[in-house]
Amino acid sequence: MPELPPTPSKPPANGPSSEYCGPSKNIYRPNANLGKYHAGVGAAQANYNGTSRTARSWFKSETGGEVGVAISSEVKVSASVVVAEVEAKYGVELSAKLTVKVGNEIQIDTPPKKTTYGKCGVWRMKNTGTAYTIYSNCTTSPKKTGTTLTPWYVGWYLWER
Template sequence: MGTIRTGFISSAVAFSVISGLTVGPAFAATPADSSSEDPVVIGTAPPAEPEESDLIEVSDPDSEQTFKPEKPPVDTPNADYCSPRNIYKPKTKGARYHVAVGPTNANYNGTSRTAKSTFTSEVTGEVGVTVSAGLSASVSVMVAEIEGKYGVDLSLKLTAKLGNSMSVNTPPKKTTHGRYGVYRLKNTGVSYRLYSNCKTSESKTVTSYTPIEVGWTLWES
């Protein structure tokens, strides 16, 4: 495993410009016009991809899915009463996963000295929530529950914009790879139906990815 250099990418994309180098489009970390001094984290391999392949993108975050249990419970005369509703409860906070907006680019530093690469985003793109089957509550409710449990700020949609710029150092004889886009937080929870007699349906495990931040992901080879 190679050394991980520091440098964090927060909202920017780019076309790389390196003096005296063979240059192609690339990505970097902190916006060139940013006053932030936070370091950029540069990995040694591309970022991990989400494990699930059966997720669906949400078109209407405020609508609840139709819940059709095979055999709804029968009310009895003296049963307790509950307001019927669809419920979602977050259980496990996962990692962040990056969704690219635009192509993955790279810059090779063919010199014997460290050189600065500057990148600017070339496209604008919007990234929303994806969720696995089984969610009966609305996505808006699910996201609010995740925010409340973990104390994070999430969004139903985030836009990575054209023209955002960043700079990063590329070591001698190294290639800096970069992708601009949106980070999404993975979460696993359960969803079920609460009936009027206070009984519940069988709970379903639900996996979701929710936008949390716009930014870059960088790695070297």
């Protein structure tokens, strides 16, 4: 009687008896929070105080727009996956995109002989993360590390010189 070939310990990865993990899905795992970064909408505004006393500067946005998630090319996942994973990791509430409205305003004290600058926009959380795909046969793609910027809240970036 002919001898049968040994039974493999693991089914073939892509045959009729291969393991099935469900539909392929892209995974993103945030690794490190790199802080917040401002994405301005419209031009920066400035006010110079040439007096010897503190003066009040008043900035009002005249431009509106939207700021969305930014994902580096190494990360092959949707914005909704990035938002969900970063929210879960850091316990924050983020958005796929935020709208900056015209008329957003702020008042700030400008010290003597200084210029105060302001720019309205969206503060985004910057992260590095690992992305990969789990295929239907339970194999995975190579893991890639990339960065994401996820909208957090609308606000002003202020500085002086």
